[in-house]
Amino acid sequence: MKDPVNNLNGNSFRGRCRAVLPLLLAAVLILSLAACGKNSSKEEEAQQAAAEEQAAQEEEVKEEVYVPPVHEEGKLYVGVLQQASHGALNETTEGLKDGLSDAFGEDVVVDVRVADGTKAGCDKIMEQIVQDGDDLIVAEGSAALSSAYEATKDIPIVGAAVTDFIMAGGVSSVDEPGANVTGVSDLPPMVTQKDALAALSGYEGGIGIVFTEGETGSRFQSELMEKYLDDDGLSWTEYRISDVSQISSTLEKACSECKVLYLPADNILAMNMAAVKEASLKNGTKVFTSAKSMCEAGGLVTISVDYYALGKRAAEMTDEILTYGTEKGRKKYDISEEEADEEDLGDPSDMSIDRVRDTAAGYYNPEIAEAIGWTPTGDYTALEIESEAGTETETGAGTEAGAEAGTDAGDAAR
DSSP states (O other): OOOHHHHHHHHHHHHHHHHHHHHHHHHHHHHHHHHHHHHHHHHHHHHHHHHHHHHHHHHHHHHHSOOOOOOOTTOEEEEEEESSOSHHHHHHHHHHHHHHHHHHGGGEEEEEEEOOSSHHHHHHHHHHHHHHTOSEEEEESHHHHHHHHHHOSSSOEEEEEESOHHHHSSOSOSSOOOSSEEEEEOOOOHHHHHHHHHHHTTTOOOEEEEEETTOHHHHHHHHHHHHHHHHTTOOEEEEEEOSGGGHHHHHHHHHHHOSEEEEOSOHHHHHTHHHHHHHHHHHTOEEEESSHHHHHTTOSEEEEOOHHHHHHHHHHHHHHHHHHSSHHHHHHTTOOHHHHHHHTOSOGGGSOOEEOGGGOEEEEOHHHHHHHTOOOOSSOEEOOOBOTTSOBOOOOOOOOOHHHHTOOTTOOOO
8 A cells, every 4th residue: 555645745746847847948948049049140240250351352352453544545655663752763754754745745645653662662563554555664763674674575665764774684785775675874974983982082992882782773883883992992891781771770880980981873872861861970971972862862972963864865765766666656747667767766676775974063062061071172063952941051152063074984884
């Protein structure tokens, strides 16, 4: 016989279990749904983030796709790559634009683009210029010319303010370039520079030669100056800048070790003349620059070619090539290809590399001269320098060294 008490307790326990079980199942279901909801939410967030990232990448690709401008029929188009923004190249561009305006008026469209001074920066812009399909390219600076020649062998190229065309590339000889490249060199009268540099050092040597290692033109000019100084028995020390971060430290070292510095036509140094000025004034170092604009920005003296005149000469070569050497130009001006061939005009491969050393003249910076206590000697004209207040300093009388500076028969150039 069953115990009525135990039987009653057992029935009660089972009853309670039956009552609680649905509640437990409901709680588990709720927790499961909540977990699924959280997982679903995380998945949705991950999918949304992935979609946003993909959209951003697609937008970036769209921005990077270059769309060339539409050319107007009947116009001649010249794409200009200026390697960097500084006085000498700015003057070159100004002379080029004025010369082309004089030659073609409104029939020519000149598109000027300025790089950051580096080869990589030039390469990127040159890729776009080639896509534009311009009739001719003007490349200002050695790196700009290298980029242009690497980018096209079909579009005619005029180099401007390029120190050595052979090192820059695209030219096999200065007399007969042999490809689609010609142009105007900014190599100054080196013997005249050497004589002035020797006098600046008191004919004692101890000259520091500073240049950017990656600039082929300035390296060539520096090596040429070193040869001339060796021939005269004058000592020199070379200071190479391999990275822009080394500019200030290299200049400080050079100025502390040398009485005189020689700066070739160097784009990176031209962009950083404030650092040159600071180091030279701190150490009382005399700085000889190869460009007038570099002297204006902090050098002491210079014998420099006229970069505006160089740009005008580049415009003359561009005029000849556009008019006689391109199908569009011949058609526009009703010139037959046979006529152009007979006149031997318009082919860059036969147009010798030009120089403008007859425009060279000597200048000095009166502000720097006063600061370091130097009295001008030789044929130097005082530059007009803007003071920090924005007014120009008074300039003393001087004799331009242009005629003398441009007539050295012994000057060497490739």
